[in-house]
Amino acid sequence: MSPMTKTDSAILEVENYKVGFRTERGLAKAVNGVSFSLEKGKTIAIVGESGSGKTVLNRGLMGLLTDSNTIEEGSAKFMGEEIAGLSRQRFWGTNIAMIFQDPMSSLNPVMKVGKQVAEPLVLHQGLTKKESKKEVINLFKLVGIPDPEKRFSEYPHQLSGGMRQRVMISIALAIKPDLLIADEPTTALDVTVQKYILDLLQELQDERKMSVVLITHDLGVARGRADEILVMYGGKVMEHAPSEKIFTEMSHPYTEALTAAIPRLKDPKHTRLIPIPGSPPDLVHPPVGCKFAPRCVYAQENCINEEPAATVKGRHSYSCFYPVGTEKNKDAYQKNAAQGHTAAGLKISRRRVLK
Amino acid sequence: MAGSGKNHLRSESENIILKVEDLVVEFPSSKKDFVHAVSNISFDLETGETLGIVGESGCGKSSTAKAIIQLPKPKSGSVLFKGTELMNLAKEELRKIRPKLQMIYQDPISSLNPRRNVFEIVNEGSKIWGDLGQETSALIESVGLDPDEARTKKPHEYSGGQCQRISIARALALNPQILICDEPVSALDVSVQARIINLLEDMKSQFGLTVIFISHDLSVVKNISDRVSVMYLGKMCEIGDSDLIYEKPAHPYTRVLLAAIPDPENMHSGTVDLLEGELPSAINPPSGCRFRTRCPRAEAICEKEEPVLVQIGNEDHWVACHFPHIDIELDALTSEKGEPIDHKTEDEILWPPAD
Numbered sequence: 188m189s190p191m192t193k194t195d196s197a198i199l200e201v202e203n204y205k206v207g208f209r210t211e212r213g214l215a216k217a218v219n220g221v222s223f224s225l226e227k228g229k230t231i232a233i234v235g236e237s238g239s240g241k242t243v244l245n246r247g248l249m250g251l252l253t254d255s256n257t258i259e260e261g262s263a264k265f266m267g268e269e270i271a272g273l274s275r276q277r278f279w280g281t282n283i284a285m286i287f288q289d290p291m292s293s294l295n296p297v298m299k300v301g302k303q304v305a306e307p308l309v310l311h312q313g314l315t316k317k318e319s320k321k322e323v324i325n326l327f328k329l330v331g332i333p334d335p336e337k338r339f340s341e342y343p344h345q346l347s348g349g350m351r352q353r354v355m356i357s358i359a360l361a362i363k364p365d366l367l368i369a370d371e372p373t374t375a376l377d378v379t380v381q382k383y384i385l386d387l388l389q390e391l392q393d394e395r396k397m398s399v400v401l402i403t404h405d406l407g408v409a410r411g412r413a414d415e416i417l418v419m420y421g422g423k424v425m426e427h428a429p430s431e432k433i434f435t436e437m438s439h440p441y442t443e444a445l446t447a448a449i450p451r452l453k454d455p456k457h458t459r460l461i462p463i464p465g466s467p468p469d470l471v472h473p474p475v476g477c478k479f480a481p482r483c484v485y486a487q488e489n490c491i492n493e494e495p496a497a498t499v500k501g502r503h504s505y506s507c508f509y510p511v512g513t514e515k516n517k518d519a520y521q522k523n524a525a526q527g528h529t530a531a532g533l534k535i536s537r538r539r540v541l542k
Numbered sequence: 543m544a545g546s547g548k549n550h551l552r553s554e555s556e557n558i559i560l561k562v563e564d565l566v567v568e569f570p571s572s573k574k575d576f577v578h579a580v581s582n583i584s585f586d587l588e589t590g591e592t593l594g595i596v597g598e599s600g601c602g603k604s605s606t607a608k609a610i611i612q613l614p615k616p617k618s619g620s621v622l623f624k625g626t627e628l629m630n631l632a633k634e635e636l637r638k639i640r641p642k643l644q645m646i647y648q649d650p651i652s653s654l655n656p657r658r659n660v661f662e663i664v665n666e667g668s669k670i671w672g673d674l675g676q677e678t679s680a681l682i683e684s685v686g687l688d689p690d691e692a693r694t695k696k697p698h699e700y701s702g703g704q705c706q707r708i709s710i711a712r713a714l715a716l717n718p719q720i721l722i723c724d725e726p727v728s729a730l731d732v733s734v735q736a737r738i739i740n741l742l743e744d745m746k747s748q749f750g751l752t753v754i755f756i757s758h759d760l761s762v763v764k765n766i767s768d769r770v771s772v773m774y775l776g777k778m779c780e781i782g783d784s785d786l787i788y789e790k791p792a793h794p795y796t797r798v799l800l801a802a803i804p805d806p807e808n809m810h811s812g813t814v815d816l817l818e819g820e821l822p823s824a825i826n827p828p829s830g831c832r833f834r835t836r837c838p839r840a841e842a843i844c845e846k847e848e849p850v851l852v853q854i855g856n857e858d859h860w861v862a863c864h865f866p867h868i869d870i871e872l873d874a875l876t877s878e879k880g881e882p883i884d885h886k887t888e889d890e891i892l893w894p895p896a897d
Binding site: 237287291315347348377378379381382385404405407408410411444445448449450451452453454455456457458459460461462463466 | 598599600620654701731732733734735736739740743759760761762764766767768784785788798799800801802803804805806807808809821848
């Protein structure tokens with residue numbers, strides 16, 4: 188259980204939340220017991236590789252996974268009301284909004300963008316066509332779309348990627364949501380546009396006291412923008428802490444591995460990057476013990492056989508037997524380095540020294 | 543930005559494998575209008591060097607790369623590969639030289655033929671050209687894939703990162719001398735990205751490659767490149783040693799790009815404001831310096847006169863700007879009225895003036 192549950196102002200409380208998909212090979216446990224809570228006006232970033240379950244978690248919470256082969260379990264409370272397993276359509280367009288990853292393919296190509304933004308206003312707030320147009324033009328101004336009157340009657344293909352993402356954001360914001368789920372909102376965009384979009388989201392969030400779930404694979408983006416960071420792997424929470432703590436008191440080897448894989452500006456050119464060995468786990472037959480053990484340089488016997496429980500230290504929690512920065516962790520590494528491989532059989536070459 | 547000029551070309555070196563001069567790429571947009579994708583770009587490459595090209599989408603970096611391999615033939619300019627002028631070559635001669643210049647594309651999955659098995663894809667080059675000294679199975683193995691599996695599997699059975707490895711193996715099968723990578727890691731996860739970058743570095747030393755690496759991710763470019771070139775709207779703003787460009791960016795545009803990187807240890811963040819507005823149209827680019835419409839330092843001269851690339855100190859660092867950000871002592875060279883130092887004819891330029 189997360190240390191951050193049970194606060195009065197929580198807008199979203201998720202407890203042991205699970206999403207599974209029935210497949211030919213068996214049940215794929217894409218989200219396997221996630222707990223967190225998000226306060227009003229705060230941002231939580233969910234970080235992990237592809238296949239870690241971050242997108243499924245949020246699509247599940249949003250109520251987009253209603254296929255008969257999808258199983259949703261556990262509890263998720265939105266503004267105190269249980270929503271898991273129930274229809275969430277009444278929240279769409281009123282309380283919860285989502286920005287999808289790919290701005291190119293999430294807009295209707297044969298509908299003018301202005302009309303697409305006006306849709307929720309007409310449907311949910313009962314505005315007339317004229318009123319909604321005025322409101323859309325205001326929104327376009329707010330998100331920094333130049334020439335809003337002209338853009339109103341353009342089609343998505345006439346806009347650049349950055350502009351299309353701004354249109355997506357204005358759709359999401361049109362209804363003044365309490366909760367905004369942003370799934371990799373800037374991954375497909377240039378750095379300068381990325382910064383603009385993230386700054387814009389933050390500004391609007393402060394203004395409207397909106398809560399944001401930000402899904403990203405970039406820890407750099409998460410650090411600057413989120414109040415808390417939740418690191419996911421194989422459908423589980425590996426580490427969860429206030430955003431700065433993740434970096435200053437990094438405890439989980441997976442968080443460390445994610446950080447080491449990113450090229451850093453301050454490193455000289457041709458610095459060798461340290462990729463995470465192996466590949467994400469099979470969700471139908473996940474590892475018995477710690478999900479990350481097969482790829483972890485510190486893995487010992489007990490990591491393979493036993494799943495570590497969450498260690499909670501104030502607002503910081505992590506699930507690992509050999510947390511980074513402890514004596515136990517150093518000993519585990521020494522032992523693996525001496526025998527040349529981890530308990531899971533991962534080879535350790537002398538070059539792979541993280542510190 | 544903008545700069546033309548050829549002072550930065552290292553004509554004295556005998557090691558130059560590729561020399562591009564005054565490259566112009568234009569695409570017709572209507573009967574009389576042209577998109578000026580690349581305007582008067584010059585650069586050179588030494589054998590074994592990696593040149594990174596960075597810039598926002600639409601700045602002409604991909605057009606530059608494609609123009610080198612004459613896809614399509616640029617409008618004017620010179621592309622000299624080992625003393626052979628590619629611009630004048632007949633179709634058949636060009637075909638014969640193309641194996642030496644190979645390209646890797648952004649989207650790994652759509653750049654592989656979905657109906658052929660991976661072994662065939664990698665082997666196709668040697669089938670056409672005869673034995674080029676690369677054994678296909680050994681190549682597939684050297685990029686970290688199983689050659690036996692490759693004989694039975696098609697691209698869709700591999701992940702994005704693996705498909706990018708296949709693209710690399712396919713390019714290397716032709717024993718190229720120059721490898722042009724157009725955003726090879728933009729579609730990949732951080733951990734996979736690290737592996738592909740390491741693989742490129744390994745392959746570079748193993749095969750003695752010269753690399754052109756295009757990306758909008760500046761941290762990645764910094765890591766892999768010896769020299770970096772910054773492009774804006776079809777012009778080159780700044781070129782030079784990658785450490786120098788990242789430590790002492792001189793062009794206002796380079797500073798904007800660097801400041802936007804979401805790296806928590808980014809020493810440039812917060813140093814400059816973000817750009818206003820969108821990239822101007824490449825059909826009617828601004829006169830003088832093309833960056834002036836969005837540049838915080840722009841003055842009257844920027845509209846009239848196009849800056850040329852000038853050297854900073856005696857280092858491998860060249861900038862095309864009337865008001866570059868350079869060290870205080872060099873700033874003193876600018877008169878109090880903010881007039882730039884006189885540099886009307888490019889041959890006379892010495893920056894700083896020699897004692």
